[in-house]
Amino acid sequence: MADKIDRNIPNQNQDPLNYIKRGVDESIFLEYTNSYEISQRINKLDNKKSSGYDSISNHILKSTNDVISPYLEILFNHCIYQGIFPEAFKIAQVIPLFKGGDKEDCNCYRPISLLPIIGKLFEKLLAFRLTSHLNRHDILSKHQFGFRANHSTELAVSDIYEKLLYNLDKSLSTCTIFLDLAKAFDSVNHSILLRKLEKYGVRGVALKLFSSYLSGRSQFVKVNGVKSSLEEILFGVPQGSILGPLLFLIFINDLPDATSLYVKLFADDTFLCAQNQNIQMLQSEVNNELYKVAQWLSSNKLTLNIKKSKYMIISNKRNIPKLSININQSHLEECNEYKYLGVIIDKKLNWDKHIEHITQKISKVCGAMARLRHCVNFEVLKNVYYALVHSYIRYGIIVWGNASQSSLKPLQTAVNKVLRIMTFAPFGNIDLQPMYDFVKVLDVNKTFSLETGKFMYKQENLLIAPQIGGYFETDPYVNQHGYGLRSRSLNIPTRIVMHTKSSEKSLQIRGKKLIDCLPVEIKNAESFGIFKKMYKTFLLENNEE
Numbered sequence: 001m002a003d004k005i006d007r008n009i010p011n012q013n014q015d016p017l018n019y020i021k022r023g024v025d026e027s028i029f030l031e032y033t034n035s036y037e038i039s040q041r042i043n044k045l046d047n048k049k050s051s052g053y054d055s056i057s058n059h060i061l062k063s064t065n066d067v068i069s070p071y072l073e074i075l076f077n078h079c080i081y082q083g084i085f086p087e088a089f090k091i092a093q094v095i096p097l098f099k100g101g102d103k104e105d106c107n108c109y110r111p112i113s114l115l116p117i118i119g120k121l122f123e124k125l126l127a128f129r130l131t132s133h134l135n136r137h138d139i140l141s142k143h144q145f146g147f148r149a150n151h152s153t154e155l156a157v158s159d160i161y162e163k164l165l166y167n168l169d170k171s172l173s174t175c176t177i178f179l180d181l182a183k184a185f186d187s188v189n190h191s192i193l194l195r196k197l198e199k200y201g202v203r204g205v206a207l208k209l210f211s212s213y214l215s216g217r218s219q220f221v222k223v224n225g226v227k228s229s230l231e232e233i234l235f236g237v238p239q240g241s242i243l244g245p246l247l248f249l250i251f252i253n254d255l256p257d258a259t260s261l262y263v264k265l266f267a268d269d270t271f272l273c274a275q276n277q278n279i280q281m282l283q284s285e286v287n288n289e290l291y292k293v294a295q296w297l298s299s300n301k302l303t304l305n306i307k308k309s310k311y312m313i314i315s316n317k318r319n320i321p322k323l324s325i326n327i328n329q330s331h332l333e334e335c336n337e338y339k340y341l342g343v344i345i346d347k348k349l350n351w352d353k354h355i356e357h358i359t360q361k362i363s364k365v366c367g368a369m370a371r372l373r374h375c376v377n378f379e380v381l382k383n384v385y386y387a388l389v390h391s392y393i394r395y396g397i398i399v400w401g402n403a404s405q406s407s408l409k410p411l412q413t414a415v416n417k418v419l420r421i422m423t424f425a426p427f428g429n430i431d432l433q434p435m436y437d438f439v440k441v442l443d444v445n446k447t448f449s450l451e452t453g454k455f456m457y458k459q460e461n462l463l464i465a466p467q468i469g470g471y472f473e474t475d476p477y478v479n480q481h482g483y484g485l486r487s488r489s490l491n492i493p494t495r496i497v498m499h500t501k502s503s504e505k506s507l508q509i510r511g512k513k514l515i516d517c518l519p520v521e522i523k524n525a526e527s528f529g530i531f532k533k534m535y536k537t538f539l540l541e542n543n544e545e
Contacts, residue, residue: 016192016299019254024201028133032077033125035069052116053093083208089119092219113240123242142467143256146267147245150464153341156266159468161399166471169503172275173315175286178338180308184268186236189301190214193251258296259289283323294328310335312347343396351400355411358392362414369421381422401448402505412444446539456511457531469508
């Protein structure tokens with residue numbers, strides 16, 4: 001598939017390295033490993049992970065840790081010294097996992113790639129050294145939220161929401177673009193990737209090692225004990241690998257530098273937007289910038305799935321004319337909502353579609369819970385609740401949780417129904433607070449408060465990416481709306497400059513307001529774990545939010 005995509009992309013005169021604005025002069029030093037580091041890595045392996053074609057499992061490595069670690073030290077250091085990634089570690093066993101539908105249709109299967117455990121252990125050592133080099137030189141784009149410490153899908157969506165609210169507050173219409181890259185991980189051109197690695201300081205024997213890692217790879221499919229012949233892999237980063245995601249981040253790292261559009265990435269999931277008061281000027285700007293994005297994609301031999309790529313207009317203005325948004329001579333379809341990183345963003349930013357979606361998910365739990373409650377103890381029921389109900393409520397609630405109470409009511413009703421079934425509580429008009437006190441879980445609104453508080457604590461203590469939000473200006477001399485905030489560094493009163501009520505939904509504003517109202521002992525908690533426990537207890541014990 002990837003080779004077909006590559007052949008269909010027209011050649012460009014633009015060198016893909018021209019988009020990299022800042023290279024690294026200092027070359028990476030791949031420090032040798034030792035048996036202690038290897039032993040520590042082995043101890044952290046998950047016994048539940050499947051083994052590769054060689055049948056060596058994590059359990060075997062952990063059982064023989066003391067014996068095998070010194071030998072692996074010799075092997076891995078020899079590989080680092082010579083710049084060679086062993087051929088035996090580059091053979092992938094592919095297991096087709098049925099997703100549903102027609103069992104005769106290959107598209108109804110998800111390929112799961114299993115690599116040798118010892119090879120993945122070596123990859124972990126290399127990934128640690130490469131990540132340290134990238135962090136030391138601040139190489140990875142601040143717009144990239146995928147596969148990085150202190151970053152997450154929720155944080156990416158939160159920053160997008162803050163940006164959209166800010167644009168609405170400024171009476172700006174926003175054109176949002178959701179780009180779907182076709183087989184992005186499988187289409188990575190090895191030659192371009194290696195050149196980018198060299199630009200970022202991976203040179204000499206280290207570059208030779210990564211070149212060896214990418215080349216000479218093969219895979220076979222195993223179904224019902226029957227193996228296919230080996231097939232060579234010529235493109236892409238290795239699926240199921242440790243280094244693969246990190247190498248992909250390096251490959252796509254300079255995409256934000258190709259355009260002046262606001263960019264947010266989670267690996268290859270790409271969100272772009274532009275804003276303007278004049279809708280025609282907005283259309284022109286977006287099309288001009290998307291041309292630049294298309295040039296970058298073509299130079300890097302990546303292509304779009306046009307059918308899955310959409311645009312959406314978010315604005316307070318009425319009767320906005322239909323726009324013509326194009327990329328690579330293809331017209332993008334307009335949408336009213338789009339599911340991005342698991343959260344359905346709608347053009348009105350009222351979150352009705354997302355709340356409806358998770359309400360339907362939770363409603364389906366009722367039947368299973370009604371059968372389970374007669375078979376298992378209450379602790380098991382509670383675990384099921386957290387797995388199948390709370391997980392849907394918690395995810396992304398820091399953005400959609402400020403929806404209107406009328407929008408949230410069906411969701412809260414569905415949650416109440418699950419808890420009634422769990423506790424054998426009667427249906428009808430009764431006080432539900434004793435039920436929540438007994439189960440010791442938070443309702444939707446209190447969960448929203450808890451997750452908002454957790455975010456603010458992490459942000460104030462630099463436990464998450466520092467660039468989330470912050471779009472609204474602070475002015476120590478302006479007191480239009482009376483929101484007293486305090487600067488962390490200067491400790492002087494400040495005010496957020498706001499123009500419309502939409503800005504009050506901003507996490508930056510409501511989060512500060514929430515933190516300011518908390519008891520001092522909770523705000524000054526020594527660690528995130530203590531803060532989370534104290535604040536949840538506070539919410540459980542106080543019926544008023």
